[in-house]
Amino acid sequence: MAVLPLRILRSARLVAVTASLRLMCFCALALWAAWTPLGQAGGMNDFRDSQVIHSYEEMAVRTVLDYGQVPLWTPWTCGGLYALGSPQTRFASPPFLLSLLVGARRAEPVLLFLFLVVGMEGFFRYARLRSGSALGAFVTAPLFALNGLMAMSWMQGWINFFGFLLLPWCLLGTAWVCRRRPGGLVLLAGAFAVMLGFGGTYPVPMSALFVVLEAAGGLLAQRSWTQRSRVAGWLGAAALFTLGASAFRLWPLLETMRSAPRIMAGQPGTSLAGLASTLLGSVRQWDSPFFLAPPILLLAAASVFSRRALFPGVAALVSAWLATGYHFKASLFEALRALPFFETLRYPERFAFFLAFFLAVLGAIGLGVLGRRAQRSRRAAWGGVVLCGAALVGMVIARQGFDTIARRTGIVPEPERVEQPFAQARGNRWSLGYFVALNRGSIACGEAYPVPMSEALRGDLPHEESLEDPSAGTARRLSWSPNRLELEVHAAHPVSLRINQNWHPGWTSSVGEVVSREGLLGVRLPAGEHHVTLRFLPRSGIGGALVSLLAWGGLGFIALRSRRQRPLALWKVGGLAAGPLIAWALLAALWHERSAPPVLTNPNGTPLLAEALPPKARPVRATFGVPVELYGALVPGSPDANGLLSFELFWKVTGNVPRPVGVFVHLVHEHGRMSSADHEVVGGTYFFKNAPRGPLLRDAFTVSAPTLAPGTWKVLVGLWNTRQGNRISARDTGGLVSDGRVLAGTFTVPQP
Incomplete structure (x- = not known):
């Protein structure tokens, strides 16, 4: 009888360590979980948040396919805004290629499937490193990926929240860096760059907190101060490379945050009982927002006497404390919000996702403990089989909860596209998808930050481009595209041209001077006949892309040298990491661009x-x-x-x-x-x-x-x-x- 459980465990482990078999299992599980969303492909999610977030992707696809331009500026929402600097856009990442290939709405359920697979594989690799057990990492990976947050993100249109599934890759890259593996530099920088480009303004700072915790654990694990100093050097290089690799998106976001700060008030809190409910659900209620199948607790309990459980245990406690928000007098979340870039965080209960992640890691460690004892103990062998069975039950429960949430998605037919010249409309922020299909801009704005909007925007103008003094001459549109406008202007005397879009310092003109006219995009023109070409060329977007190219060039060089067994010395790695940031500083100093002043107004539009x-x-x-x-x-x-x-x-x-x-x-x-x-x-x-x-x-x-x-x-x-x-x-x-x-x-x- 002792042979049977060992055979079961060995067979399961063989599947886990064979990449092709493992990925086949992960793909099958992801397909099973995403079956309902895949059946909803092509329809429009009618939830209000989805109307805003999805429309950004639709606008970006339209900009590329219809106009052959990089989607830097979007005129279809809020009277026109800097798309690359908007926190919720997600086109600046590889998944955008799928949106271009099959359409933004049809791509979304496929992205859910792909992110689930990527999340499971990333968890497997990180948990295997932490637990030393391929089998434990294999059976707990689906429990992590099928978290209720992913189903809620699908239901509410928060597609950019799929980036949370890149968390294990960030931690794995950090762990490799602590082991001085050059591949860790590439993995960490790449995971953060993709996460940020995918609209990860929540996943990035929240994940960065645990990356710092992972780095601290890696430093403490070193046996001497000499080793710690070397690891610290590698971690510093990793941080610089990550900043440089993400500059294409980070610089525009920082510019937006400076000109339009987002303030989050309130003191939300969750009790421990409430946290347990939102994480584990209740009897036959498996559709909580951060649902983690309860059998994971059995696996995690088996890790309690393992030294490997120390770090994930501490990380789980930190996650739980953060998730309670302001509930306790000693609030870690309150202290976190006092730090730069973290003051914009709200909904502390989202840290329950990280608690679920580290509980799953503890589950992998627990199964690993029994797996190592199985060779000597029949009880341990049967215990391992029982825990594997519990994990399988957990997968079924997790999938059931996932599907229950996904079926609540309000899907309506995709609106028909109408080809007509672009113009602004008063709009409706919660029906933005319809206005994009009509090629109409929505002045009504649904963004989560105070977009610098002109009070002079109009949704009823006969022409979107006009002269401030109509008696001075005429202005006629020759061609229109999101990033480029061409107009023919006849001016009897110096005059200002007004465009019915928001002003931004990234706009340039072939004639005259670009100015803000009551917050509208304007151009001061001399008298005469002019062929005026307006282009949107923001310093942060173009300069950030150049910085990122330099960073990725350095990472590629390091990876190539490592592959050829010719690793670089640490000081050379540090030099390559610092180079892109030096270039960033030079670009910021030498490329002069007026900065958009902060928007200091009350909600009713009166000056603050x-x-x-x-x-x-x-x-x-x-x-x-x-x-x-x-x-x-x-x-x-x-x-x-x-x-x-x-x-x-x-x-x-x-x-x-x-x-x-x-x-x-x-x-x-x-x-x-x-x-x-x-x-x-x-x-x-x-x-x-x-x-x-x-x-x-x-x-x-x-x-x-x-x-x-x-x-x-x-x-x-x-x-x-x-x-x-x-x-x-x-x-x-x-x-x-x-x-x-x-x-x-x-x-x-x-x-x-």
């Missing part, structure tokens, strides 16, 4: 910065227990014709303010009823901690009057510590305010 209180504002001059002053408030006497109450508070920051300080607004009825309009971000742009000091900050917000009872209401304003929940002391012109609430004004809601 104010030179003085408006004439109708009520002076308040209240001070608080932190260096913030409330100078005044503008409170309407009654709702407007649309039933809205538009308030403006005018703040002034005079020193360092803690991050958790937020604004509370209490609307108190004459009979004691209360409503609130609390918020953490001033004007939808800054936390007090990051706000500019000195000028007045206009904090505009709106309350719907129909939700309020008729009668007179007081507006009481103050500051509070959003982390601790307590109000901050306040003083007005009369002295200390007992309850920390300062009267900003009153209004009346009339009888209906």
Whole structure:
């Protein structure tokens, strides 16, 4: 009887170590999981997020196939924006070739299939390295890849979230670098470059956190300081190569983040019970957002006494702590958001995906423990067979949950394409796919960051190009494409040409000077007849591509030398890694391009910065227990014709303010009823901690009057510590305010 379990384990291991057989199994499992999405190929996902995210891919395909251009600029959304610098676009990666080949919508389910296979293979390689068990890595790989997040991403159109499946390749590349293997440089830089080009503004920073953890583990594993210094040198070179290889996308994104910062407020948190539910589901409910088949716990439990479990165990605990967000007083997620580039993260529960990953690694280690003991112990051999069976059951459960979520996808027929000259329309951000098919731009913007949009954009113009002074002459379109416009202009005197698209500093003109005209793309032209050619040639897009080419050239050279058994010395590797970044610095210094100023406006379009209180504002001059002053408030006497109450508070920051300080607004009825309009971000742009000091900050917000009872209401304003929940002391012109609430004004809601 002892022979039977050993034969089963050896047969399974043979499949695991034979690449062709292993990949056949992974392909079969991925096909099984993606069967429903593949059946939905060609249809349009009607979910609101998909309308925005997918349309970017459709626009990019159209730009390449119809106009023969690189999709740097997209005029079809938000009045025109820098496509390569938009966080949610995913065309700057190899999967875009599939969209060009079969169409963007038909490519998406195929991409799901391919990413599942790539994710399983990557997990197999990393988990095998960590566990020393090919069999353990083989049977747990599908449990990782069939995570509920992938099914949710398909259902909601978050195709760029498939990039999370590249996590094991990032970690594997880091582990190889720690072993001073040149292939690790290529693998790490390539995984991050693909992830970032695929719209991985969430996968990249979140994965980078665990890459740093992997690198720290690799350093600590070295036995001497000499070895650690060498590994540190390799890790430094890897970081430089990764930055250089990703510059084609990273530089445009940094430019966008600087001109249009994305602020995330709120303090979301999840209890440990809630985290367990979202990860493991419940009885016969296998469709939770980050579902990991419960049998993985059996496999992970077998690893508890293995030293190999130390690193993934620590990483799993870190992931769980981050996933709880602000639930505990000691919040690791809060500390993470204090770091550069991490302040834009929201939804801490997404770290549950990383918890699932490291639990799966622990499962591989657990099966490896039993596999090594199987030669000496019949119980261990049967235990290994039982765990393999549990993993198979887990695959069935995971696939069932995956399919349940995928079937919820709202698929509607793909809209018919209408060939007509491009023009802007008022649009609808949640129906963007229809406007792209009509070759119409949607001024209504569904982006997740404050796109610099001109208030002068129009969706009803007879011509998209015109002269500011119509009496000065005429402007006629000769040809149109996303990155290039040709016009014939007759001007009796110097005049400005206006294009009904947003201005960006990357636009150039063959005649005259490109300028911003109320935020619109404009060109100052001299008198006379002109053939005007406008081209979009952004420094960050072109310069970033050159930097990436240099980085990949260096990586290719290192890989070639390594293949020929002629490895380079570390100082030469470091020189090759630093070269692209030096070129980046030179390009930034020598290629002058005006920078787009940050968008400092309230959600209602009013300027965030104010030179003085408006004439109708009520002076308040209240001070608080932190260096913030409330100078005044503008409170309407009654709702407007649309039933809205538009308030403006005018703040002034005079020193360092803690991050958790937020604004509370209490609307108190004459009979004691209360409503609130609390918020953490001033004007939808800054936390007090990051706000500019000195000028007045206009904090505009709106309350719907129909939700309020008729009668007179007081507006009481103050500051509070959003982390601790307590109000901050306040003083007005009369002295200390007992309850920390300062009267900003009153209004009346009339009888209906």
